[in-house]
Amino acid sequence: xxxxxxxxxxxxxxxxxxxxxxxxxxxxxxxxxxxxxxxxxxxxxxxxxxxxxxxxxxxxxxxxxxxxxxxxxxxxxxxxxxxxxxxxxxxxxxxxxxxxxxxxxxxxxxxxxxxxxxxxxxxxxxxxxxxxxxxxxxxxxxxxxxxxxxxxxxxxxxxxxxxxxxxxxxxxxxxxxxxxxxxxxxxxxxxxxxxxxxxxxxxxxxxxxxxxxxxxxxxxxxxxxxxxxxxxxxxxxxxxxxxxxxxxxxxxxxxxxxxxxxxxxxxxxxxxxxxxxxxxxxxxxxxxxxxxxx
Numbered sequence: 001x002x003x004x005x006x007x008x009x010x011x012x013x014x015x016x017x018x019x020x021x022x023x024x025x026x027x028x029x030x031x032x033x034x035x036x037x038x039x040x041x042x043x044x045x046x047x048x049x050x051x052x053x054x055x056x057x058x059x060x061x062x063x064x065x066x067x068x069x070x071x072x073x074x075x076x077x078x079x080x081x082x083x084x085x086x087x088x089x090x091x092x093x094x095x096x097x098x099x100x101x102x103x104x105x106x107x108x109x110x111x112x113x114x115x116x117x118x119x120x121x122x123x124x125x126x127x128x129x130x131x132x133x134x135x136x137x138x139x140x141x142x143x144x145x146x147x148x149x150x151x152x153x154x155x156x157x158x159x160x161x162x163x164x165x166x167x168x169x170x171x172x173x174x175x176x177x178x179x180x181x182x183x184x185x186x187x188x189x190x191x192x193x194x195x196x197x198x199x200x201x202x203x204x205x206x207x208x209x210x211x212x213x214x215x216x217x218x219x220x221x222x223x224x225x226x227x228x229x230x231x232x233x234x235x236x237x238x239x240x241x242x243x244x245x246x247x248x249x250x251x252x253x254x255x256x257x258x259x260x261x262x263x264x265x266x267x268x269x270x271x272x273x274x275x276x277x278x279x280x281x282x283x284x285x286x287x288x289x290x291x292x293x294x
Contacts, residue, residue, distance in 0.1 A: 002113070003126070004107070004108065004111065004123050004126050004127050004130065005108055006105045006106060006107060006108070006127065006130055006131070006134075007105065007106040007108075008103060008104070008105050008106075008134065009088075009091065009103070009104045009106075010101055010102075010103050010104075010137070011091030011092040011094070011095045011101065011102045011103070011104060012092070012095055012101050013092075013095045013096040013099055013100075015091075015092040015095070018089055018091070018092040019092055019093070019096075021089055022089045022090075022092060022093055025082060025085060025086060025089065026220050026221055026224055027082075027213055027217040027218075027220055027221055027252065028082050028086060028210075028252075031075075031082070031086060031208050031209075031210060032086065032090075032093075034206065034208050035073065035075070035086065035087075035090055035208055036090065036093055036094060036097065038069075038073055038205055038206050038208075039073070039090065039094050039141070039185050040094070040097060040098070041069055041205075042069050042070075042071055042073075042185045042205065043094075043098070043139050043183045043184075043185055044098055045183070047098075069205045070174065070178055070203045070204060070205045071174065071177050071178055071184060071185050071186050071205075072174055072185075072186045072188065072200070072203050072204045072205060073185060073186070073187055073188070073204060073205055073206055073207075073208065074147075074187075074188045074189075074190065074193070074196070074201070074204045074206070074207045074208065075087060075187060075188065075189045075190070075208050075210065076189075076190050076191075076193040076207055076208070076209055076210070077191070077209050077210030077211055078191065078210065078211065078212055078251065078291060078292050079191055079251065079253070079289060079292050080251030080252060080253030080254060080257075080289050081210035081211060081212060081251055081252055081253075082210055082252050082253075083189045083210050084143075084145055084189055087141075087143050087145075087187045087189055088104065088106070088143065090104075090141070091103075091104040091141060094139070094141075095139075098139060100137065100138055100139055101137035101138075101139070102137065102139045102140070102141065103135055103136065103137050103139070103140045103141070104140070104141045104143060105130075105131045105134075105140065105141070105142045105143065106142075106143040106145065107127055107142070107143065107144050107145065109145075109146070111123060111124070111127070111144070111149070111150055112149060112150060112166075118162070118165070119162070120150060120162055120163065120165060120166035120169070121162075121165040121166050121168065121169035122169075124150060124166055124169045124170050124173060125169055125172075125173060127142070127144075127173075128142070128173040128176075128177065131184060132177075132180075132182055132184065135182070135184065138183055139183045139184075140182075140183065140184040140185075141184070141185050141186075141187060142184060142185070142186045142187070143187045143189065144186065144187065144188050144189065145189045146189065146190065146191075147188035147189055147190050147196070148190045148191070148192040148193075148195050148196055150163075150166050150167070150170060151167055151170055151188065151190075151196050151197055151200050152167065152195050152196070152197065153167075153195060153196065153197045153198065154167050154168075154197055154199075167197050167199075167200070170200065171197075171199055171200060171203070174186065174200070174203055175203075178203075188200075188204070191292045192292070193207065212249040212250065212251050212252075213243075213249060213250065213251075213252060213255075214249075215240065215244055218240050218243050218244055219236070219240060221243075221252075221255060222236050222239050222240050222243070223236070225239070225260070225279070226239075229274055229275070229279070231275065231276050231279070232276075235276045238276075238280070239276070239279065239280065239283075242280050242283045242284065243255070243283055245288055248288045248290065248291060249288060250286075250288045250289075251288065251289050253289065254286065254288055254289055258286055259279075259282050259283055259286050262282045262286070263278050263279050263281075263282045266278050266281070266282065
């Protein structure tokens, strides 16, 4: 069996480039706060015990039984809404919060392998072993993008026995990690939350949802666009109305990876400033990404 190659990135409190990228993820304030606070609760056991001793020196009774939290967090929602990008950047603000290095591991897109007998479960087991063996600092995060590919519900009639074995291996490794003293969190990223096995969903500390920008979020995004392009603030409402499509709203990816780069390209080719007219022209010509269908 081929070795599963994991991508590994070391995050420090002073990773200035990633800090800038993290700050540029606008419109995700709630998701950022939820992810950061829950990662801290899972990983910073020393900090939690210090708080507990200070404010509850006599303990918290039966609640203490439930203090130990599952290492699993699920980031779910439509495509192009910032799940993967936030997961890959969160290591730096977490490192800053903990004042320690955080190592982030990411699984490859071919985690399932080639479908040989026993391959999926073996590769999943290998991933968890590799992260624990190669973790050099105190804190680690394992990102499993498109997690539904290996965590599909065993209740599905058409599910192959190899897929069932893979889900069983995943559950086993999550349970072993929770019982261990390793400070490692696992982030599942999925567009198809309803297909995830119920036993895995029950093990998640939290499910954090990502949606397409609402009008309020678009207002925040447009403020940033106006600032970056030096477009007059009086144009804000016109741009918001152009971006807001009630039936199928633009995703974050549509705006930042399609509309704005295309506008820059047009302005460059015309040898002129990237202004409101070009922006509105591109918005009008761009169709929002279709919603993900289960």
